[in-house]
Amino acid sequence: MPSQNVGRVAQVLACHLVQPTALHELPPDIDQFVGRSIEVQQVLALVNHGEPDPKPKPTIVCITGQVGVGKSALAIHLAHRLRTNFLEAQFYVNLRSTEQPSRSLNDITLSLLRAWGVAEASIPIDPHERTQLFQAALSHQPILLVLDNVENAQIHNLIPTQMPGIVLITSRKALSLENAIQLELTELAETEAIELLHKLVNRDIIHLTMNVAKEIVELCHCLPLSIHLTAGTIKNQPAKALANYVEQLRQQHKSIQHLHSAYATIRPSFTLSYQQLAPQAAQLLRRLGLLNDAHFTLSLAAALLDVDLDEAKQLVEQLVDVNLVKRIGGDHYQVFHDSIRLLARRLSATEESIATRQTIRLRVSQWYSTTCGIMNLGLDVQTRSQVTQTLNQTRQQPTSKAEQQLAKGVLTWFEREYLSLMMAIEWAVQAESWSLVVDFARRLALFFTAHAHWQDSEWLHRVALEATRQLADRQAEAELLNNLGNLCVYQSDLDRAETLYNQSLTLLKELGLKNSAAKTLTNLGVLHLQKGRSQSAQEAWQEALNSLPADSSEQQYLNRWMQSTDPSLWQLLTEEMPDRRVSQSFFQSMGKAIKRFLTNESNE
Numbered sequence: 001m002p003s004q005n006v007g008r009v010a011q012v013l014a015c016h017l018v019q020p021t022a023l024h025e026l027p028p029d030i031d032q033f034v035g036r037s038i039e040v041q042q043v044l045a046l047v048n049h050g051e052p053d054p055k056p057k058p059t060i061v062c063i064t065g066q067v068g069v070g071k072s073a074l075a076i077h078l079a080h081r082l083r084t085n086f087l088e089a090q091f092y093v094n095l096r097s098t099e100q101p102s103r104s105l106n107d108i109t110l111s112l113l114r115a116w117g118v119a120e121a122s123i124p125i126d127p128h129e130r131t132q133l134f135q136a137a138l139s140h141q142p143i144l145l146v147l148d149n150v151e152n153a154q155i156h157n158l159i160p161t162q163m164p165g166i167v168l169i170t171s172r173k174a175l176s177l178e179n180a181i182q183l184e185l186t187e188l189a190e191t192e193a194i195e196l197l198h199k200l201v202n203r204d205i206i207h208l209t210m211n212v213a214k215e216i217v218e219l220c221h222c223l224p225l226s227i228h229l230t231a232g233t234i235k236n237q238p239a240k241a242l243a244n245y246v247e248q249l250r251q252q253h254k255s256i257q258h259l260h261s262a263y264a265t266i267r268p269s270f271t272l273s274y275q276q277l278a279p280q281a282a283q284l285l286r287r288l289g290l291l292n293d294a295h296f297t298l299s300l301a302a303a304l305l306d307v308d309l310d311e312a313k314q315l316v317e318q319l320v321d322v323n324l325v326k327r328i329g330g331d332h333y334q335v336f337h338d339s340i341r342l343l344a345r346r347l348s349a350t351e352e353s354i355a356t357r358q359t360i361r362l363r364v365s366q367w368y369s370t371t372c373g374i375m376n377l378g379l380d381v382q383t384r385s386q387v388t389q390t391l392n393q394t395r396q397q398p399t400s401k402a403e404q405q406l407a408k409g410v411l412t413w414f415e416r417e418y419l420s421l422m423m424a425i426e427w428a429v430q431a432e433s434w435s436l437v438v439d440f441a442r443r444l445a446l447f448f449t450a451h452a453h454w455q456d457s458e459w460l461h462r463v464a465l466e467a468t469r470q471l472a473d474r475q476a477e478a479e480l481l482n483n484l485g486n487l488c489v490y491q492s493d494l495d496r497a498e499t500l501y502n503q504s505l506t507l508l509k510e511l512g513l514k515n516s517a518a519k520t521l522t523n524l525g526v527l528h529l530q531k532g533r534s535q536s537a538q539e540a541w542q543e544a545l546n547s548l549p550a551d552s553s554e555q556q557y558l559n560r561w562m563q564s565t566d567p568s569l570w571q572l573l574t575e576e577m578p579d580r581r582v583s584q585s586f587f588q589s590m591g592k593a594i595k596r597f598l599t600n601e602s603n604e
Contacts (some may be wrong), residue, residue, distance in 0.1 A: 025090065025091065025092060025115070026076065026079050026080060026083065026090050026092050026146070027076050027092055028076075029076060029077060029080040030073045030076060030077050032196060032199045032200060033073060033077045034188065034192050034193075034195050034196040034199065034224075035188050035189065035192035035195075035196075036070070036074050036077075036185070039063075039074060039183050039185070040074075040077070040078060040081065042181075042183070043061055043078055043082075043166075043168075043181075043183075044078075044081060044082070046059055046061075046166075046181065047059060047082055047085055047166055048085070057161065057162065057163070057164070057179075058145075058159060058160060058161075058163045058164070058165050058166060058167050059165070059166045059167070059181070060159065060166075060167045060169065060177055060179060060180040060181065061078075061166065061167070061168050061169065061180070061181045061183060062169045062170075062171060062174065062175050062177060062180045062181065062182050062183065063075055063168065063169065063170045063171075063183045063185060064170075064171050064172065064173060064174050064175075064182065064183070064184050064185065065172070065184060065185035065186065066172065066223075066265065067172065067225070067263055067265070067266060067339050068223040068224065068225030068226055068265065068266040068337070068339060069185045069186070069187065069223055069224065069225075070185060070188075070223075070224040070225070071170040071171075071172075071185060072148050072149070072170050073224060074170075074183075074185065075146050075148060075168040075169075075170050076092075076146065078168055079092070079144055079146050079168060082144055082166060083144060085142075085144070085166075086142050086143055086144035086165055086166070088141050088142050088143050089115075089116070089141065089143040089144070090143065090144040090145075090146075091112060091115065091143065091144070091145045091146065092146045092148065093108055093111075093112070093145070093146065093147055093148065093158070094148045094149055095108065095147060095148065095149050095150050095151070095155070096149055096338070103419065105127075105155065105157055105158060106127045106130060107418070108158060109127075109130050109131060109134045109157070109158065110123060110130065110451075111415065112134060112138075112158075113130070113133065113134055113137060116137050116138065118133070118137060123452075125452055125454070131157045134157075134158075134160070135160055135161060135162075138160040138163055139160055139161070139162040139163060140162055140163070140164070141160075141163060141164075141165070142163070142164050142165045143160075143163060143165040144165055144166055144168075145158075145159070145160075145165065145166070145167045145168070146167075146168045146169075147167065147168070147169045147170070148170050149170060149171075149338070150169050150170065150171040150175065151171065152175065155169070155175075156177060159177075187221055187222035187223055188217075188222045188223070188224060188227075189222070190214065190217060190218075190222060192222075193217035193220070193222040193224075193227060194210075194213045194214065194217055196224060196227050197213055197216060197217055197227050197230070197231055198213070200227065200228060200231030200232075200235065200323075201231050201234060201235040208242075212242070212246060215246060216230060216246060216249065219246075219249045219250065219253045219268065220249075220268075220269055221265045223265055223266060225266050225269075225337055225339065226265065226266045226268070226269040226270075227269075228323050228336070228337075229266070229269035229270055229272075229273045229322075229323060229324070229340075230249070230269045230272075230273075231323065232273060232321070232322035232323025232324065233245065233269070233272055233273045233276055233322055245272065248272055249268055249269070249272060252267070252268030252269075252271055252272060253268050255268075263339055263342070263343055266339060266343075267343065270340065270343050273322055273323075273324060274344075274347065276322070277318065277319075277322070278315075278318060280305065280315055281315045281318040281319060283305065284301060284304060284305055284312075284315045284316070284319065285319060285324060285344045285347075286344050286345075286347050286348040286351060286352060287304040287305070287348065287352075287360055288301070288304065288325075288335055288341060288344060289341050289342065289343070289344030289345030289346070289347065289348050290304075290345060290348055290357065290360060290361065290364070291341075291364070291420065292419050292420040292423045293417070293419070293420050294334045294335040294338060294341055295328070295332065295333070295334045295416075296332075296333055296334070296335075297331050297332055297333070298312050298313055298316065298331040298333075299312075299331070299367070299371075300364070300367055301315070301316050301333075303363055303364065303366075303367040304360060304363070304364065306363065316333055320333070323336055324336055324340055358430075358431060361427040361430075361431070362427060362428070362431045362433060362436075364424060364427065365424040365425070365427045365428040365431070365433065365436055366436065368417070368420065368421055368424040369424070369428075369436055369439045369440055369443065372414075372421070372439075372440065372443040372444060373439070373443050375410050375413055375414065376410075376443045376444075376446060376447070378406050378407060378409070378410035379407060379410055379411070379446040379447065379450070380446065385403065388402045388403045388406050411447065411450055411451065414444075414447040414451075415451065418453075421440075421444070422456065424440075425437065425440050425460060425463075428440065429463060432470075434467035434468075434470045434471050435467075435471060437460075437463055437464050437467040438464050438467050438468060438471070438473070438476050438480075440460060440464070441460050441461055441463075441464035441480060441483070442479075444457070444460065445457075445483055448460075449486075449490065452490075454487065454490065454491055457487055458484070458487055461480055461483060461484045461487065462484075464476075464480050465477060465480050465481070465484070468480060474507055474510075474511060475507075475508075475511060475513060475516070477507060478503075478504045478507035478508045478511070478513070478516065478520075479504070479516065481500050481501075481503045481504035481507070482500070482501065482504040482516075482519065482520045482523065484500045485497040485498075485500035485501040485504065485520075485523060485527075486523065488500060489523075489526075489527060489530075494527055494530060494531055497527055498524070498527055501520055501523055501524045501527065502524075504520045505517060505520045505521065505524065508520060514547045515547075517544075517547055518544040518545075518547045519544075521540045521541070521543050521544035521547070522540070522541065522544050524540045525537040525538075525539075525540035525541040525544065528540060
């Protein structure tokens with residue numbers, strides 16, 4: 001990578017890097033938390049004064065209620081009140097069960113096992129085996145687990161059965177979980193709702209009489225989310241504008257009386273908040289609703305509107321000012337509540353044309369593809385060292401530790417953005433943007449391999465293969481056939497892998513692409529070795545060595561590829577050889593020869 005690009009790449013990587021899930025990871029406590037004292041005391045009493053049980057089992061609390069009533073806020077507040085009781089670990093998981101696509105229980109279990117410190121190689125692919133490992137790993141450990149936005153009782157697999165801890169669950173409806181304490185939240189008491197409203201408005205500018213405050217919270221149904229939205233709209237308005245707002249809220253309230261929707265009670269406050277936005281800020285909110293996740297960065301916001309970062313920041317801050325978006329830190333933001341994002345998505349469907357929405361989705365796909373390409377540089381063996389040196393200038397960590405942290409941070413970014421990435425690929429396919437689909441397949445290969453996302457990897461490679469044929473790009477087709485062969489090897493489907501490698505090799509030889517052919521030949525040699533064909537392995541490797549001139553520029557290209565593969569492949573060449581026709585020393589020398597051979601860079 002040219003040195004002038006390293007600084008820019010490092011800057012982008014640093015912006016997006018995500019720290020791996022820690023053992024003590026809760027969202028920040030709610031600054032303006034009000035009320036719920038009875039529920040809080042009930043849960044605290046269960047934990048602090050419950051009867052000791054000779055058989056350890058978790059205390060399960062299900063917090064239910066309508067949209068906007070404050071379920072998540074109460075769960076997070078309780079978690080912070082209880083965290084000193086559970087110093088071993090505190091986990092928060094948003095299942096996003098009311099959205100499509102939601103997070104799968106298998107992926108959530110995987111994330112929790114990683115956070116617990118289970119090595120990647122020790123985590124089973126089979127969902128049942130993975131659940132068993134999760135139950136065993138967390139048994140007898142006093143942990144606190146928050147499961148937010150749960151749709152059904154299938155989450156019982158996420159609850160360690162022999163854990164002397166507490167599980168806080170939020171859901172819109174009651175869940176049938178054995179021995180669970182059910183807390184059904186209703187609207188705030190009027191005095192509590194007024195207290196919350198006063199906390200949220202700028203009392204130096206706006207004076208709320210008791211009668212006005214009472215009417216506002218009544219029109220907000222005493223729901224915390226509606227009050228937050230209303231406060232964001234009126235907090236800096238003079239008294240004259242306040243009177244006008246209350247009248248508008250009355251009219252909005254009348255309009256929803258016969259509306260049957262889970263979001264009906266928060267719609268009046270949301271609608272007035274949306275209507276007072278500047279046109280571009282309103283447009284940004286609608287387009288944020290199209291995204292698969294509430295979290296976003298300034299650069300993604302800029303892509304949604306096709307504006308520069310400075311303009312994007314001004315518009316995002318307008319949304320922050322009216323409580324529609326909240327800051328997370330740095331260039332990272334989050335839509336204040338999932339319900340706001342879903343209502344914004346509905347506005348996009350009515351106020352933006354189908355063609356416009358398709359254009360926006362394709363732009364988002366392009367942003368994710370570009371960002372994937374940059375993040376992938378933190379996984380590639382060659383570029384990772386360059387980027388680490390730049391990032392490490394101020395930290396002065398040992399190089400190996402800094403590289404390891406970079407790789408973990410990049411992998412965690414890929415995992416956090418996983419559902420969004422898959423949706424971005426779907427959008428690219430729908431738009432028949434075939435070159436973009438091929439780019440995704442290339443840029444996600446290392447991540448898919450590192451975290452064993454075999455099913456999605458195979459789907460993407462098959463779609464990308466069809467894309468190469470649409471583009472008549474035979475070189476990309478050969479490359480993807482080779483990658484599909486690797487995927488089959490990882491899943492022990494060696495016969496299919498051999499067919500794919502041979503198809504790739506035939507294309508590459510026809511195209512005269514010697515360095516790529518050498519790469520596939522090396523793969524084929526490893527496969528022959530795994531099948532016990534030592535002579536065939538020797539022949540494939542010898543052909544790979546002979547296909548390129550010694551000390552040529554093509555050699556570094558092959559080197560970059562070899563170093564990005566699983567080092568355990570080389571271990572296969574030096575172990576368990578007694579029953580084979582070629583000695584261990586031959587494979588050791590052959591491996592060293594290939595490693596020496598792969599030393600210089602190539603641009604084929």
